[in-house]
Amino acid sequence: MFSRKFYNALSKQYKQFRPSRQSLNRSCSDKPPTDIHDVATEGKPRATEDISRLLEDAVTQDTSKDTGWLSSIYSEGASLNVQGRHAHRPKVNPSETSIILFPGQGTLKVGDVKEYLRFPDAKNLFEIANEVLEYDLLKICLEGPAELLNRTEYNQLATVVTTLAALEKLKEERPRAMETCIAIAGYSVGEITALIFSGAISFEAGIRLVRIRAAAMQDAATITPQGMMSVNYTPAANISDICTKAKNWALDTGVESPECRVSIYLHPDMKIIAGSEEALKYIETNKKQFGIRRTSRLPTSGAFHTSLMKPAMDIFSKALKTVKFEMPQVPVYSNIDGKPYRNVQQISRHLLKHLVSPVKWEQTMHTLYMRPQGTAFPRTFDVGSKGTLKVLLKNVNAKAWDSCFVI
Missing domain, CATH: 3.40.366.10 (Malonyl-Coenzyme A Acyl Carrier Protein, domain 2)
Known part of the structure; x- marks a missing residue:
C-alpha cells in the first residue's frame, strides 16, 4: 500500500506536463x-504500408x-508493501x-x-x-x-x-x-x-x-469473414465439442482453414466464441440441440483472441x-x-x-x-x-x- 506522502505529491507533478495549446x-x-479511417475495399485488407x-x-x-x-x-521510487x-x-x-x-x-x-x-x-x-x-x-x-x-x-x-x-x-x-x-x-x-x-x-x-x-x-x-458472439448455455452443453462440429461444418462448406473456439472465458455459464462466419452461423442455427440458451453477436469485426x-x-x-x-x-x-x-x-x-x-x-x-x-x-x-x-x-x-x- 502507498503512503499519503507519495500520493499527495503526484497531482503537483502531473500539471507541469500538460501539453501547450499551441x-x-x-x-x-x-x-x-x-x-487509419479508410475501410477495406472490395474485400481486400487496407494496404500494409499504412500500418x-x-x-x-x-x-x-x-x-x-x-x-x-x-x-x-505512486511516485518514482515508491515501494510497495510486499503484501500487494x-x-x-x-x-x-x-x-x-x-x-x-x-x-x-x-x-x-x-x-x-x-x-x-x-x-x-x-x-x-x-x-x-x-x-x-x-x-x-x-x-x-x-x-x-x-x-x-x-x-x-x-x-x-x-x-x-x-x-x-x-x-x-x-x-x-x-x-x-x-x-x-x-x-x-x-x-x-x-x-x-x-x-x-x-x-x-x-x-x-x-x-x-x-x-x-x-x-x-x-x-x-478483413482477410476472411469472421466474428464473435456470446453463448449462454446449460450444464449439458459441451462447448469444445460444439466448436469442433462448427469448424468441420465450415470446412465442408468450402471455408479454408476455418476457426471456432472459446476466445473469452466470462463465467461458468457464459463464454465468448469467435471464429469464421460460417462456423458461427452453424452454432446459431443449431443452438437448441446443443444446449445453448442464447447467442448474441458482439459489435466487433474480428475473431479476436x-x-x-x-x-x-x-x-x-x-x-x-x-x-x-x-x-x-x-x-x-x-x-x-x-x-x-x-x-x-x-x-x-x-x-x-x-x-x-x-x-x-x-x-x-x-x-x-x-x-x-x-x-x-x-x-x-x-x-x-x-x-x-x-x-x-x-x-x-x-x-x-x-x-x-x-x-
Whole structure:
C-alpha cells in the first residue's frame, strides 16, 4: 500500500506536463488521418504500408520526451508493501484493501466520457493522447458517430484513455481506493490500461502500442469473414465439442482453414466464441440441440483472441520491441494465465500471445478472490465499464460482488 506522502505529491507533478495549446493546435486535426479511417475495399485488407508507417513512427519516435502518466497512485521510487504481491492470501484486513478492474473493447458508447471531463487531469490525458495520435480522439468519444467509435482502431484507444480518465473520478471521490490498491486486472486491451496504471509502461508509449495493436487487429479481421458472439448455455452443453462440429461444418462448406473456439472465458455459464462466419452461423442455427440458451453477436469485426489474428502478430511483435517495460508497481494479473506478471520479459511475451489466445477472465477472478472460508473480501472498483465487469464478477464470486463499486 502507498503512503499519503507519495500520493499527495503526484497531482503537483502531473500539471507541469500538460501539453501547450499551441502544440496541440499544430499537431491535432479534427479528423482522424485518412490511412487509419479508410475501410477495406472490395474485400481486400487496407494496404500494409499504412500500418508499416505507424510502426516506423513508433520506432523513430523520440521517447526521451515522454512525460509518462504521473497522475498515478505512486511516485518514482515508491515501494510497495510486499503484501500487494499476495493479494489472494492477505495478512492485512482485506476490507481495508482494494482491487481495480479495467474494461476492454466494446463497452464504451458515444458520450460516456463526458462525466469524467469535470476532472482537470482527465482532460489532460486526452490532450496528451491527441498530441501523440495527431487527431482529436476526444471528439470521436464525445460526438461519434457510433460507427466510427465502434471500429477497433478507435475503440481500443478510446477505451484505454477513457478508463484512465475514469480513474481521476476514483482518485477524487475515493482516494483510499488508490492508496490501498493491491491488485489490478484488465479485460483484453484493458490489460494495457492496467500496465499503464501500474507504471509498467508510460502513457505515451502505451497509446502508441495500442494504436498499432488495434490497427493490426482491424486489418487481420478483413482477410476472411469472421466474428464473435456470446453463448449462454446449460450444464449439458459441451462447448469444445460444439466448436469442433462448427469448424468441420465450415470446412465442408468450402471455408479454408476455418476457426471456432472459446476466445473469452466470462463465467461458468457464459463464454465468448469467435471464429469464421460460417462456423458461427452453424452454432446459431443449431443452438437448441446443443444446449445453448442464447447467442448474441458482439459489435466487433474480428475473431479476436483466436488464430485468425495471427496476421497481426508480426507487426505487433515489432512494436513491442520498441517499448521499454518496467515491473508493475502494483501486481497486474495477466489474461493469459490469470496470474500476476513475474518479470518484465513475460509482459511482452504475454501481450503478443494475447492476440491469439483466449482471455481467461473467469480464471483471473478465481485467482484474485481465492481465500479461506470466512475471510473478508477487498473492495473492488469496476472502473469505466458501466457495471459490465461487476456483473461478470457476480457470476463468478457473489460474495466478492457484494463489495464491488462501479466508477
